[in-house]
Amino acid sequence: MSLLGWPAEKKLPSRRRQLRRRSVALALLDEFGRAFPEITYDLLWESPTINAQAWRVGTVRHVRVYGGLVRHATITRPGLALMIAHETGHHLGGLPRDPEMRWMTWQGQADYWAARTAMPLVFGSQAYDATLRGARQILKLHEDLIPLLAEGDEPDLSARCRYFIFCAGASGTEIPPCAKAEYRRSFNQEYPTNNLV
Amino acid sequence: MGALIKTRGTKLLAAHLNEEFSTWIAFYRGKANYFDATRAGYNPAGTGGLLYATNNIFAPHSLRTDQKSLLPYFPPGTPHTNLENRWLWFLNTSAANVALGSLMPANDIAIASAIHKALGGAYDSITFDAVETSGPQYVTVSDAYDDGTLYMNIVLMTPKSIPKAGNKATGLLPLD
Numbered sequence: 047m048s049l050l051g052w053p054a055e056k057k058l059p060s061r062r063r064q065l066r067r068r069s070v071a072l073a074l075l076d077e078f079g080r081a082f083p084e085i086t087y088d089l090l091w092e093s094p095t096i097n098a099q100a101w102r103v104g105t106v107r108h109v110r111v112y113g114g115l116v117r118h119a120t121i122t123r124p125g126l127a128l129m130i131a132h133e134t135g136h137h138l139g140g141l142p143r144d145p146e147m148r149w150m151t152w153q154g155q156a157d158y159w160a161a162r163t164a165m166p167l168v169f170g171s172q173a174y175d176a177t178l179r180g181a182r183q184i185l186k187l188h189e190d191l192i193p194l195l196a197e198g199d200e201p202d203l204s205a206r207c208r209y210f211i212f213c214a215g216a217s218g219t220e221i222p223p224c225a226k227a228e229y230r231r232s233f234n235q236e237y238p239t240n241n242l243v
Numbered sequence: 244m245g246a247l248i249k250t251r252g253t254k255l256l257a258a259h260l261n262e263e264f265s266t267w268i269a270f271y272r273g274k275a276n277y278f279d280a281t282r283a284g285y286n287p288a289g290t291g292g293l294l295y296a297t298n299n300i301f302a303p304h305s306l307r308t309d310q311k312s313l314l315p316y317f318p319p320g321t322p323h324t325n326l327e328n329r330w331l332w333f334l335n336t337s338a339a340n341v342a343l344g345s346l347m348p349a350n351d352i353a354i355a356s357a358i359h360k361a362l363g364g365a366y367d368s369i370t371f372d373a374v375e376t377s378g379p380q381y382v383t384v385s386d387a388y389d390d391g392t393l394y395m396n397i398v399l400m401t402p403k404s405i406p407k408a409g410n411k412a413t414g415l416l417p418l419d
Contacts (some may be wrong), residue, residue, distance in 0.1 A: 052375075054403070090377055095403055101372050104385030112375065146258035149370065149389055149396075202254060216345055 053191045054094040055114040061116075070123050071116040078109075078130050081167045085109055085134055089116065096191060098129050100136035102149055109133040120190055124176040125183030127168065128212065131160035138164075142229070142238045153203045154211055154225040161215025174216050181212035203228055256330055256373055259315035264358070265368035265394075267304055267312070271358075274300050278359040287336055287351035294334040298354070306356070317414040344402065353382040354397055361395040368394040376400040 058064065068091060075087040088106045095112035102108065106228070111130060115121060121129075143151045151159065166173040188205030190231030207224040214222050226237035264271060276282060277296040285292065302312035314327060332340060336348045346354075361369045370387075380401045387396045 085400055090375065092377055093375060093403055099374060101374050101398060102396060103383045104387055104388065104396065108374075110374065146254065146261060147370070147372075149387065 053096045053114075055096060055117060059117055059119065061082075065072060067116050071126060074123065074127050075111065075132055077168050078127075078134060078164075081164070082134055085137060087130070089113070091116070093141035096187075098133050100133040100150065102137075107137045109137070116189065118190075120187045121183050122179075125187070125225065126180075128160060128165065128177060128180030131164035131168070132156050134164050135159040145233045152229065154207070154221065154229060156216040157208050157211040158202075158221050158225070161212045162218065163201065163215075165216070166234060177212060177216040181209050181216075185209045200226070202232055245252070250255050255299070255315055256326060257373070260313070260371045261368070263312060264361075264370075267302065268362070268366075269369055270302055270304065270312075272299075272362045273357055275362040278355040280355045280359070284367070285355070285357070287348040289337045290335055292334075292336060292348070292351040293346070293347070293355055294331065297331070297334060344380075346399075350380055350382045350399065354386070357382070357384040357395060357397050360370065364395075365393060367392040370394055370396050373399045373401060375403050377402060 059067070068089075071089050075089060079085070079087050084107060086106060087110075089111050091113040093112040094114040096114040096118055098109070098111045098115055100107070100109050105179050109130065109131075111126070113128065116126065131167070133156070135158075136150040139151030139156045139159030142152045142155055144150050150156075161177045165177045165180075169176045185205050185208070188208070192205075204224075208221070211225050212220045214220065229237040266336065274296075277300055278293075279285060280287065280292070287293075290298075297313040298311065300313055301310040303310065305312040306316035307314060314330075317327070333345045334351075335350050336346050341347055360367060366386075378400075380399070383396075383398045385396045385398075387394055
């Protein structure tokens with residue numbers, strides 16, 4: 047039993063693939079650590095959880111990637127990078143914040159910031175391609191995981207909308223209408239139209 | 244909790260507690276004794292600690308029919324029965340539950356004491372978060388400021404109990 051109830055891997059990839067994946071993840075975390083020194087990044091390799099997480103302890107900002115995500119067959123370097131960028135976005139993505147967890151940037155805005163700001167900082171001229179590849183992987187991952195989640199425990203932002211948000215961020219266009227609609231639906235309040243929330 | 248896969252059920256629980264200890268913190272200031280782990284009768288082992296508070300604090304503002312305000316309200320037709328059961332199981336610090344990964348008595352005391360301190364102090368709110376960790380379960384408590392308000396941040400660091408963390412027998416490689 048897990049308190050968080052997050053999906054977990056059912057089987058492990060080959061030893062060779064594990065070594066490769068771990069190496070890629072550690073290198074990415076190192077790159078993000080250099081780009082965003084105010085964030086403490088780590089990998090919980092032994093965890094089977096297919097997820098990543100952002101949290102704070104006082105003023106210290108953490109991002110943790112779980113082993114089950116790194117080893118997942120659907121996810122390669124661009125997908126993993128976009129996920130790390132997304133978690134970083136919970137800390138640095140700006141407004142709007144999550145109305146139910148006021149310290150952090152809302153899920154959709156964290157996606158948008160990841161694609162628009164973090165990926166270019168880490169990937170430079172390769173950011174656009176890497177972001178779109180990563181976005182497709184995350185869409186596929188969601189589709190893989192939905193059947194594993196408990197009834198009624200579906201993600202609070204639809205996979206398709208997240209894909210559109212990533213694409214908008216990568217293209218430098220405005221956050222798409224689906225994001226605002228899903229924000230309204232999730233929190234039963236209007237999507238903030240200014241930077242006062 | 245900021246997470247890549249942020250599910251409604253787990254988020255609902257954290258959001259509920261955060262709402263209770265922000266919007267309704269004045270109500271809980273009047274119930275602070277429930278969280279005083281130093282008082283006679285506070286027994287974190289089994290059902291005597293936070294689980295007791297959860298089952299015995301009733302508030303008029305709760306939308307639940309039983310008015311247990313530390314438990315979330317589920318609108319009719321919302322399939323979250325398992326979430327509540329899982330949470331109640333987790334708060335039960337009996338030896339049998341702890342062996343399977345529930346809240347440890349020492350951490351029950353740590354959380355209760357932090358809540359008690361915040362309710363008696365100048366804090367505007369208390370926020371709760373849970374993070375998966377590889378080591379033993381523990382609790383971090385820290386002060387934080389946002390938008391000029393002081394709040395207490397309580398983070399439960401807890402291992403994923405099932406399946407067991409990897410080892411040679413499972414073929415999982417250790418982290419260097």
